[in-house]
Amino acid sequence: MNNLFVFCELDEGRPAEVSLELLTKGRSLANTLGCRLEAVILGSGLEGIENELFPYGVDVVHVADDPVLEHYRTLPYTSVITGLFRQEKPQIALMGATTTGRDLGPRVSSALHSGLTADCTGLETGDHYVKKTDTTYKNLLYQIRPAFGGNIIATIINPDHRPQMATVREGVMKREIVNKNYKGEVKKIDIREFIKPEDLAVEILGRHIEPRRVDIKSAQIIVSGGYGMGSKENFALLYELASVLGGEVAASRAAVDAGYAGHERQVGQTGVTVRPKLYIACGISGQIQHTAGMDQSGKIIAINNDPMAPINNIADYVINGDVAEVIPKLIKHYRANAR
Amino acid sequence: MNGIKIVVLAKQVPDTRNVGPDAMKADGTVNRSVLPAIFNPEDLNALEQALRIKDSYEGVTVTLLTMGPVRAAEIIREGLYRGADDGVLLTDRAFAGSDTLATSYALALAVRRLAPDLVLGGRQAIDGDTAQVGPQVAEKLGWPQVTYAEEMHFEGGRLIIRRRLERGVETVSAPLPLVVTVNGTAPACRYRNARLLMKYKYARTDTELQAESSDYIAAGRPAVRLTEWGVEAISADPEQLGISGSPTKVKEIENVILQAKESKRLTASDRDIESLVRELLENHTIG
Ligand SMILES: Cc1cc2nc3c(=O)[nH]c(=O)nc-3n(C[C@H](O)[C@H](O)[C@H](O)COP(=O)(O)OP(=O)(O)OC[C@H]3O[C@@H](n4cnc5c(N)ncnc54)[C@H](O)[C@@H]3O)c2cc1C
Ligand SMILES: Nc1ncnc2c1ncn2[C@@H]1O[C@H](COP(=O)(O)O)[C@@H](O)[C@H]1O
Numbered sequence: 001m002n003n004l005f006v007f008c009e010l011d012e013g014r015p016a017e018v019s020l021e022l023l024t025k026g027r028s029l030a031n032t033l034g035c036r037l038e039a040v041i042l043g044s045g046l047e048g049i050e051n052e053l054f055p056y057g058v059d060v061v062h063v064a065d066d067p068v069l070e071h072y073r074t075l076p077y078t079s080v081i082t083g084l085f086r087q088e089k090p091q092i093a094l095m096g097a098t099t100t101g102r103d104l105g106p107r108v109s110s111a112l113h114s115g116l117t118a119d120c121t122g123l124e125t126g127d128h129y130v131k132k133t134d135t136t137y138k139n140l141l142y143q144i145r146p147a148f149g150g151n152i153i154a155t156i157i158n159p160d161h162r163p164q165m166a167t168v169r170e171g172v173m174k175r176e177i178v179n180k181n182y183k184g185e186v187k188k189i190d191i192r193e194f195i196k197p198e199d200l201a202v203e204i205l206g207r208h209i210e211p212r213r214v215d216i217k218s219a220q221i222i223v224s225g226g227y228g229m230g231s232k233e234n235f236a237l238l239y240e241l242a243s244v245l246g247g248e249v250a251a252s253r254a255a256v257d258a259g260y261a262g263h264e265r266q267v268g269q270t271g272v273t274v275r276p277k278l279y280i281a282c283g284i285s286g287q288i289q290h291t292a293g294m295d296q297s298g299k300i301i302a303i304n305n306d307p308m309a310p311i312n313n314i315a316d317y318v319i320n321g322d323v324a325e326v327i328p329k330l331i332k333h334y335r336a337n338a339r
Numbered sequence: 340m341n342g343i344k345i346v347v348l349a350k351q352v353p354d355t356r357n358v359g360p361d362a363m364k365a366d367g368t369v370n371r372s373v374l375p376a377i378f379n380p381e382d383l384n385a386l387e388q389a390l391r392i393k394d395s396y397e398g399v400t401v402t403l404l405t406m407g408p409v410r411a412a413e414i415i416r417e418g419l420y421r422g423a424d425d426g427v428l429l430t431d432r433a434f435a436g437s438d439t440l441a442t443s444y445a446l447a448l449a450v451r452r453l454a455p456d457l458v459l460g461g462r463q464a465i466d467g468d469t470a471q472v473g474p475q476v477a478e479k480l481g482w483p484q485v486t487y488a489e490e491m492h493f494e495g496g497r498l499i500i501r502r503r504l505e506r507g508v509e510t511v512s513a514p515l516p517l518v519v520t521v522n523g524t525a526p527a528c529r530y531r532n533a534r535l536l537m538k539y540k541y542a543r544t545d546t547e548l549q550a551e552s553s554d555y556i557a558a559g560r561p562a563v564r565l566t567e568w569g570v571e572a573i574s575a576d577p578e579q580l581g582i583s584g585s586p587t588k589v590k591e592i593e594n595v596i597l598q599a600k601e602s603k604r605l606t607a608s609d610r611d612i613e614s615l616v617r618e619l620l621e622n623h624t625i626g
Binding site for chain 1: 438443469472474502586589603609611612613616624
């Protein structure tokens with residue numbers, strides 16, 4: 001009872017990256033709160049799936065395995081999750097801020113009358129004191145998220161209702177295996193207990209999902225270009241630098257909008273959040289919507305001809321100069337010095 | 340699907356996409372007064388879908404439903420100019436401070452009273468970016484929902500909807516009554532129609548009329564009345580509205596200020612760049 005639950009979704013039959021990231025975060029929160037970490041996974045043909053979740057420190061995996069659940073559908077999934085939550089009474093429930101999580105989360109939160117905070121960028125625990133009633137709430141979930149187009153950061157709490165629910169985007173939390181031999185318990189969910197015939201009212205006629213292509217999120221080194229690169233042709237310099245350093249190319253939204261790079265490479269609030277070992281920002285001004293997606297990078301190099309560019313404030317190294325001059329020099333000196 | 344009744348959920352939002360440096364007050368709160376208030380972009384995509392259904396079938400009506408302060412009546416007029424039949428403004432002090440759950444409670448009650456066959460909303464509002472209100476309204480009504488819609492048409496009494504997912508598309512078939520949230524990738528909304536603009540330019544809610552200047556009244560403007568509903572009109576339980584009806588509370592708000600780091604300043608000279616590359620190689624950042 002009152003444990004921390006993570007709804008795990010599937011991506012091409014495997015637990016989705018974002019779900020594993022949430023399990024990692026969930027494990028550390030559960031340690032702080034002194035509760036257990038439980039995962040819920042729904043689908044069809046899930047034999048052995050629990051073994052992919054246990055290494056993240058999961059104590060219990062609830063599995064609902066039925067052909068009806070093969071692809072995500074709002075109503076059957078909502079009925080199973082709300083039914084389970086009514087029985088298990090989690091204190092916290094986390095899900096990915098994916099098209100699935102953002103369809104399911106609000107439906108579940110409405111059914112349970114519990115608060116839900118979308119797209120959190122931070123999850124912490126802490127207390128909350130209410131002066132009017134002189135009550136202190138212990139160990140609440142602080143749900144931290146940008147609001148107002150990223151211009152403010154708000155900390156949201158749900159003092160009185162459970163579960164405290166939050167969604168988080170892929171790439172925001174770190175994924176880390178706790179112990180590859182960790183073993184928890186499997187509990188099978190009997191879906192007939194929860195699903196009503198009218199839950200099957202919406203039918204899926206067809207699905208066409210593209211496999212993942214570029215993956216800037218797992219790159220250790222990212223060479224990112226902005227509008228200051230000036231042209232699609234100049235982006236070739238970035239591919240060259242990325243290839244000699246063994247990294248990936250990313251872009252700001254202005255560069256994506258200008259057609260210099262594809263949308264899957266966009267870093268920032270409306271793109272991907274990345275935290276590579278090294279982020280080289282070339283011709284990027286560093287607006288908050290961009291930096292929100294990369295300011296956790298290990299080291300940041302900014303190449304910009306404007307000494308006052310905001311990106312310089314968060315960079316470890318600021319190179320004041322023209323990208324067309326600096327990038328070839330970086331390539332040249334790397335080739336000369338690396339072994 | 341002749342004769343169906345459609346409600347479009349639309350919200351007036353501050354234009355957060357064009358936030359200038361004066362958008363934040365010194366105390367770190369948002370200076371709403373300098374931000375223009377606009378029709379939430381994806382709600383316009385939803386309106387277009389409704390109007391397309393209206394164009395294709397006989398006797399379809401499109402009603403805009405918006406909850407907000409009195410000035411939110413502006414977006415009802417905006418919807419009327421583009422082809423909606425009428426609109427309802429849900430406005431009451433008791434609604435202030437509602438989170439998405441309390442908002443959807445009020446909207447769902449208003450939808451109940453309007454008794455439509457189909458509710459269309461935007462995927463998300465740009466002030467909060469939560470995408471929660473649509474699904475929560477659906478849950479409160481006990482209706483199915485389809486989110487991220489970008490194309491829809493009727494076939495044998497069911498709505499066939501194409502949904503835009505992260506890496507692809509899904510097509511579903513859903514019965515009425517239904518709540519659908521429309522994605523920004525759906526077709527843009529048509530422009531205002533000049534005839535409708537003339538017709539509805541002076542449409543006002545009662546509260547707006549009371550605040551209008553005497554010139555307006557003396558000119559005998561053809562006052563098309565816009566419906567305005569408060570808590571009683573939808574028989575809402577005040578406990579479930581506003582701050583008391585909202586499970587989520589804002590504990591703290593922080594203005595975003597970029598923290599300046601201790602950074603090394605370099606020039607584009609070969610000497611500077613070579614020493615940088617060597618430093619990164621030595622501390623194993625690269626190589
Ligand atoms: C709701 C919302 C969401 C957003 N989401 C994102 C997001 O996810 N990701 C994102 O990136 N943006 C996002 N934006 C946009 C963001 O606000 C900025 O507009 C964008 O990041 C700017 O991109 P940029 O730095 O490439 O372009 P610019 O701001 O035009 O900056 C170009 C920079 O290049 C420098 N430069 C020019 N020429 C050269 C040269 N020859 N050599 C060196 N430097 C040069 C200039 O000094 C300047 O600093 C969002 C905006 C909004 C409102
Ligand atoms: N106050 C409101 N009045 C009418 N519709 C709303 C309101 N708030 C949200 N909506 C609808 O719900 C959608 C999602 O809003 P949100 O959950 O705030 O991102 C919007 O695009 C609107 O269609």
